[in-house]
Amino acid sequence: MLLRTLPVRLSLGSEAATTAVVTIAEWTMLERLRRAVMPAALCWCVAGLLLPIPLVHFVAPPLLLIAGPVVFVWKFFTRTSFKEVVGVCPRCKGEARTMSMGGGVSDETNVFCEGCGNQLTLRVSKPT
Numbered sequence: 001m002l003l004r005t006l007p008v009r010l011s012l013g014s015e016a017a018t019t020a021v022v023t024i025a026e027w028t029m030l031e032r033l034r035r036a037v038m039p040a041a042l043c044w045c046v047a048g049l050l051l052p053i054p055l056v057h058f059v060a061p062p063l064l065l066i067a068g069p070v071v072f073v074w075k076f077f078t079r080t081s082f083k084e085v086v087g088v089c090p091r092c093k094g095e096a097r098t099m100s101m102g103g104g105v106s107d108e109t110n111v112f113c114e115g116c117g118n119q120l121t122l123r124v125s126k127p128t
């Protein structure tokens with residue numbers, strides 16, 4: 001896993017935007033395969049466990065059997081993902097906080113401040 005950092009802007013409503021640094025993980029082929037197999041296998045195992053339960057076995061196992069490959073493809077083709085962001089929250093304005101996050105890399109996403117719990121908008125700064 002290769003880690004790189006990018007400058008970002010954190011904003012919240014009418015509060016003045018602050019700058020932060022986000023860490024992005026770039027996954028290798030083997031890591032992506034490992035990340036994809038585990039949730040897909042979990043879907044299929046839960047589908048197998050739900051088979052003996054009356055009425056539930058009509059709905060949950062087929063959905064989980066379909067969800068397994070969907071999750072596999074989704075996780076396998078996620079080449080980069082956000083790891084964490086370190087910066088000052090526009091609302092609390094305290095010391096720089098480390099906020100954990102996940103999901104694929106996009107120009108704009110949401111992150112929750114671990115100090116005040118507000119949902120902040122994170123925008124990747126464009127190089128000028």
Ligand SMILES: [Zn+2]
Nearest residue numbers: 089092113116
């Ligand atoms: Zn905050």
